[in-house]
Amino acid sequence: MIPLARNKITVVGAGHVGGTCAQRLAEMEIANVVLLDIEQDLSEGKMLDLVESAPIYGYDTRLVGTTRYEETEGSDIVIITSGVARKPGMSRDDLLRVNVGIVKGVTEWVVRHSPSAILLVVSNPLDAMTYVAHRVSGFARGRVVGMAGVLDSARFRAFIAMELDVSVESVQAFVLGGHGDGMVPLPRLTTVGGVPITEMITKARLDALIQRTRDGGAEIVRLLKTGSAYFAPSAAVVEMAESILKDKKKILPCAALCRGEYGVHDLFVGVPVKLGAKGVEQIIQIALTEEESAAFQKSATAVSDLCRAVDKML
Ligand code: NAD
Numbered sequence: 471m472i473p474l475a476r477n478k479i480t481v482v483g484a485g486h487v488g489g490t491c492a493q494r495l496a497e498m499e500i501a502n503v504v505l506l507d508i509e510q511d512l513s514e515g516k517m518l519d520l521v522e523s524a525p526i527y528g529y530d531t532r533l534v535g536t537t538r539y540e541e542t543e544g545s546d547i548v549i550i551t552s553g554v555a556r557k558p559g560m561s562r563d564d565l566l567r568v569n570v571g572i573v574k575g576v577t578e579w580v581v582r583h584s585p586s587a588i589l590l591v592v593s594n595p596l597d598a599m600t601y602v603a604h605r606v607s608g609f610a611r612g613r614v615v616g617m618a619g620v621l622d623s624a625r626f627r628a629f630i631a632m633e634l635d636v637s638v639e640s641v642q643a644f645v646l647g648g649h650g651d652g653m654v655p656l657p658r659l660t661t662v663g664g665v666p667i668t669e670m671i672t673k674a675r676l677d678a679l680i681q682r683t684r685d686g687g688a689e690i691v692r693l694l695k696t697g698s699a700y701f702a703p704s705a706a707v708v709e710m711a712e713s714i715l716k717d718k719k720k721i722l723p724c725a726a727l728c729r730g731e732y733g734v735h736d737l738f739v740g741v742p743v744k745l746g747a748k749g750v751e752q753i754i755q756i757a758l759t760e761e762e763s764a765a766f767q768k769s770a771t772a773v774s775d776l777c778r779a780v781d782k783m784l
Contacts, residue, residue, distance in 0.1 A: 590615055643659075650772055
């Protein structure tokens with residue numbers, strides 16, 4: 471068992487996303503890390519590999535790879551990446567049944583050993599899996615949050631930066647709604663060095679970048695041929711974990727449980743939130759135009775349909 475002098479993060483699922491999360495967290499030295507997988511030896515192997523990288527990178531993060539939830543005891547944050555990744559031609563929704571069972575089982579174990587943790591869900595279909603983790607854990611709504619908007623926004627920002635040949639750091643963008651084909655990028659609130667994007671790029675080009683953002687996950691799946699994206703997804707969830715551990719209170723688009731906000735009731739959907747030590751500390755309400763609102767509601771309806779299907783499986 472690792473000492474609790476530092477914060478402790480458990481990453482469940484030692485696949486592409488989970489393993490890369492563990493690497494990023496280890497290198498940042500912001501918490502000791504436990505990597506857990508159902509597959510015998512997989513997380514042990516990855517963590518040993520990371521331990522052997524430590525002298526070169528100079529980190530003293532304590533790292534444990536395991537199949538046993540006892541080792542995860544008292545985690546401050548648990549990142550759930552366990553599940554089956556999307557294969558070429560497979561929609562996120564095809565994954566539903568398999569991943570509901572996995573995320574349900576994982577959450578039950580996590581709650582038993584880390585009753586005070588904040589859960590960051592990555593498994594797809596994201597909004598529905600976050601809903602499963604919330605329902606099964608019974609945790610307060612601020613302590614269960616899903617990663618999608620940070621990734622979708624990062625993709626949008628990267629495409630804009632490439633198009634304009636500017637630093638990614640100068641590009642601010644927000645993508646709201648469900649993590650699916652109906653995600654809602656908000657060009658109106660997208661800026662480059664504070665200048666509205668609509669003044670820097672033609673509508674036709676902007677529409678093309680929005681479409682590429684919507685198809686961002688599928689584009690990587692097509693190129694990789696086996697498995698789906700993991701560098702950007704792991705970076706996104708680690709940014710969320712850091713904001714929580716350091717109580718930075720970053721405003722990030724995350725899947726949070728809406729109870730009336732944005733006209734959505736009892737669903738996890740991508741909205742701007744303040745992420746701090748208590749998890750989701752606030753849902754930031756911004757007035758949407760009629761068009762944005764219609765797109766957001768359409769996306770929320772798709773999430774709702776998924777969650778009603780999930781209800782029958784739990
Ligand atoms: P992967 O197949 O590489 O890894 C998944 C891991 O989960 C495997 O190692 C597997 O053994 C493990 N696992 C399965 N059942 C388990 C259980 N019951 N307990 C513990 N571990 C278990 O997949 P990946 O590329 O790492 O993706 C992981 C998940 O994240 C997928 O559902 C994928 O669709 C999703 N994802 C989401 C986003 C997002 O934006 N939210 C982005 C990328 C990937």
